[in-house]
Amino acid sequence: MRVDIQFIPRHVSAKEAEGKAFVVIDALRASTTIVEALSNGCAEVIPVVTVNGTFNLAEKFPREDTLIGGERGGRKVKGFDLGNSPREYARDVVWGKRLILTTTDGTKAFHMVAASQHVLVGAFTNAHAVAQRCMTLRADPVMVAAGKRGKFSLEDVVCAGMMIDLLERRGVDLTDGARAASILYRSFNGDLLGMARISEHGRSLVRLGFEEDLSFCVQTNISLLVPVFRDGSIRLE
Amino acid sequence: MRVDIQFIPRHVSAKEAEGKAFVVIDALRASTTIVEALSNGCAEVIPVVTVNGTFNLAEKFPREDTLIGGERGGRKVKGFDLGNSPREYARDVVWGKRLILTTTDGTKAFHMVAASQHVLVGAFTNAHAVAQRCMTLRADPVMVAAGKRGKFSLEDVVCAGMMIDLLERRGVDLTDGARAASILYRSFNGDLLGMARISEHGRSLVRLGFEEDLSFCVQTNISLLVPVFRDGSIRLE
Numbered sequence: 001m002r003v004d005i006q007f008i009p010r011h012v013s014a015k016e017a018e019g020k021a022f023v024v025i026d027a028l029r030a031s032t033t034i035v036e037a038l039s040n041g042c043a044e045v046i047p048v049v050t051v052n053g054t055f056n057l058a059e060k061f062p063r064e065d066t067l068i069g070g071e072r073g074g075r076k077v078k079g080f081d082l083g084n085s086p087r088e089y090a091r092d093v094v095w096g097k098r099l100i101l102t103t104t105d106g107t108k109a110f111h112m113v114a115a116s117q118h119v120l121v122g123a124f125t126n127a128h129a130v131a132q133r134c135m136t137l138r139a140d141p142v143m144v145a146a147g148k149r150g151k152f153s154l155e156d157v158v159c160a161g162m163m164i165d166l167l168e169r170r171g172v173d174l175t176d177g178a179r180a181a182s183i184l185y186r187s188f189n190g191d192l193l194g195m196a197r198i199s200e201h202g203r204s205l206v207r208l209g210f211e212e213d214l215s216f217c218v219q220t221n222i223s224l225l226v227p228v229f230r231d232g233s234i235r236l237e
Numbered sequence: 238m239r240v241d242i243q244f245i246p247r248h249v250s251a252k253e254a255e256g257k258a259f260v261v262i263d264a265l266r267a268s269t270t271i272v273e274a275l276s277n278g279c280a281e282v283i284p285v286v287t288v289n290g291t292f293n294l295a296e297k298f299p300r301e302d303t304l305i306g307g308e309r310g311g312r313k314v315k316g317f318d319l320g321n322s323p324r325e326y327a328r329d330v331v332w333g334k335r336l337i338l339t340t341t342d343g344t345k346a347f348h349m350v351a352a353s354q355h356v357l358v359g360a361f362t363n364a365h366a367v368a369q370r371c372m373t374l375r376a377d378p379v380m381v382a383a384g385k386r387g388k389f390s391l392e393d394v395v396c397a398g399m400m401i402d403l404l405e406r407r408g409v410d411l412t413d414g415a416r417a418a419s420i421l422y423r424s425f426n427g428d429l430l431g432m433a434r435i436s437e438h439g440r441s442l443v444r445l446g447f448e449e450d451l452s453f454c455v456q457t458n459i460s461l462l463v464p465v466f467r468d469g470s471i472r473l474e
Contacts, residue, residue, distance in 0.1 A: 007244050007389065007414075152244065152414035176437045177244075177389035180421055187420045200413045 002173040003134075003164050005143040005181050007152050009108065014115040021118035021139035023130055024229070026146035027159040028201050029084050029210075030106025031123040032217040033069070036086040038236055039223045041095035045234040047107035051077055054100045061098060070102040074208045077102075085213050105153075109146040110229050121227035121234060124159050124192065128221045131166035141167065143181065154184075154199040155217075158192070161185025162220070192218035239410040240371075240401050242380040242418050244389050246345065251352040258355035258376035260367055261466070263383035264396040265438045266321050267343025268360040269454045270306070273323040275473055276460045278332035282471040284344035288314055291337045298335060307339040311445045314339075322450050342383040342390075347466050350381060358464035358471060361396050361429065365458045368403035378404065380418065391421075391436040392454075395429070398422025399457070429455035 012022070025031055034045050048054045054068050069082035069089075076083030082093070084103050101107060113119055118139055122130040134141040143163060145156035161181035168174060168182055188195040196202040196214040205213055227234045249259070262268055271282050285291045291305050306319035306326075313320030319330070321340050338344055350356055355376055359367040371378040380400060382393035398418035405411060405419055425432040433439040433451040442450055464471045 005389075148413075151412070152242075152417065154413035154417055157417060175388070176385075176391035179435070180389065180391055180394060180417075183421055183424045184417055187424050198416070 001140055002175065003141050003143070003167050003178040004175045005145065005157070005160055005164070005177040007145055007157060007177065008147045008150055009112040009144050012113045012115055017113065017116035019139055020116060021120065021134060021137045021141050022113040022116050022144050023120045023122040023134070023141060023163065024106070024109045024113065024144045024146065025122045025156045025159050026103070026106030026109065027123055027155045028196065028205060028217050029086055029213055030101070030103040030146065031121050032125055033084055033086040033089055034101070034121050034227055034234055035123045035126045035223050035225065037089040037094045037099055038227050038234070039225050040089060040091040042089070042097055042099050045099045045101050045227070046232060047110045047229070047234065048100055048102045049108055049111060051102055054102045055079070057100050065098055067094065067097050067099045069099055070107070072104065074205060074210065085210060086216055087213065105146040105148060109144055113144060114229070119229040121229065122159065122163060124162065124218050124220050126221065126223040126225055127159065127162045128166060129224045129226050131163045133226045134163070134167060135170060143178070148201050153201055155196050155201060157181050158185050158188060158195055192220070238377055239412065240378045240380070240404050240415040241412045242382065242394070242397050242401070242414040244382055244394060244414065245384045245387055246349040246381050249350045249352055254350065254353035256376055257353060258357065258371060258374045258378050259350040259353050259381050260357045260359040260371070260378060260397070260400065261343070261346045261350065261381045261383065262359045262393045262396050263340070263343030263346065264360055264392045265433065265442060265454050266323055266450055267338070267340040267383065268358050269362055270321055270323040270326055271338070271358050271464055271471055272360045272363045272460050272462065274326040274331045274336055275464050275471070276462050277326060277328040279326070279336050280333055282336045282338050282464070283469060284347045284466070284471065285337055285339045286345055286348060288339055291339045292316070294337050302335055304331065304334050304336045306336055307344070309341060311442060311447065322447060323453055324450065342385055346381055346383040351466070356466035358466065359396065359400060361399065361455050361457050363458065363460040363462055364396065364399045365403060366461045366463050368400045370463045371400070371404060372407060380415070385438050390438055392433050392438060394418050395422050395425060395432055429457070
């Protein structure tokens with residue numbers, strides 16, 4: 001088994017995806033929001049690339065079963081039920097509901113690797129569970145750092161590095177990129193909040209008033225669930 | 238001033254290149270070979286993408302003034318004068334000559350950023366000089382890690398990190414990617430040979446019998462020269 005990483009998501013063909021499992025990581029905040037929503041009893045999350053796409057899709061479902069969430073420029077979109085803060089996705093809000101979600105980078109990343117049989121959702125909040133699941137799959141894991149508008153995102157790569165570090169301890173082989181991510185994770189020596197605060201995306205969230213989301217998103221292993229993206233929808237299996 | 242990095246070279250348009258200076262880094266071994274050849278009196282290095290291209294171009298110059306060098310699969314190409322080991326490029330071999338060079342990744346990287354007014358050649362062997370030059374240019378530096386066949390290459394990113402570390406000490410701003418490279422560089426704590434030995438490319442060079450090239454290429458600051466790529470040719474200015 002050999003672990004690899006995409007520092008920026010790129011389109012993967014069905015042929016390239018063979019024998020691989022993709023872990024989509026948008027630690028600030030889409031992945032964390034998805035893990036949180038499903039951990040609180042949300043029935044499924046449908047990631048959609050555009051804002052218009054979310055409204056069009058929502059019309060196909062009973063309004064009372066359906067939530068529309070996500071962000072543009074970090075902020076809740078006009079007409080949406082929820083933004084992209086995982087703290088909004090409490091049990092009494094999401095339980096039993098379908099969530100249609102669009103975010104600037106995270107939801108796109110799922111569609112880039114949709115040709116794969118195995119697409120998992122990874123965050124700091126479920127990193128251990130994701131690494132454990134990777135060990136049991138008959139596939140080489142590829143961490144997909146969602147990045148920020150096509151640019152390298154420190155927090156996503158450090159989160160990938162946390163999972164890679166766990167896999168490395170089990171004797172898994174690393175590509176150079178995976179090794180670099182693991183070294184980066186260890187270099188922060190447990191100070192993930194400090195890391196999030198110096199990251200470009202973290203600084204922009206603080207400016208927008210979402211500082212508490214940083215603390216929320218760097219909590220490690222508060223969920224043992226591994227959401228899976230398949231046929232356009234993210235669910236627990 | 239803000240430093241950025243490309244972990245894998247990508248094509249840059251003239252518009253994107255405005256106000257930026259690109260440092261092409263293929264530490265194992267093309268950049269090091271170019272710095273070494275020019276430091277030993279080679280008149281110019283012309284990077285060419287294909288093997289056929291080198292032979293075609295060589296025909297346009299007097300044979301006695303011209304050397305053809307480079308590699309495919311790490312090895313010297315049949316009919317070439319020299320391979321891609323910097324140790325071959327001694328003063329008595331290269332002095333006063335024009336070198337036509339093709340390598341798997343490094344020579345391509347120059348053509349990706351050729352639209353820029355400022356393209357420098359960076360290696361461990363001239364890292365300090367390159368960082369110093371970046372400080373004097375009126376442009377934001379972008380480190381371009383040549384990578385290995387489109388994949389992340391540890392040694393190129395660590396070499397970029399060495400230059401970024403020098404710029405950071407002078408108060409220059411960093412993108413997340415540049416910060417990650419600088420952290421990676423510092424994590425090896427001066428053991429650049431150990432880093433080269435665990436890198437994928439380093440291991441493949443050792444298998445091919447080029448272990449001594451690793452020690453050569455991780456020598457820091459043995460040259461004060463900054464080769465510049467302009468109008469298809471790399472020279473000292």
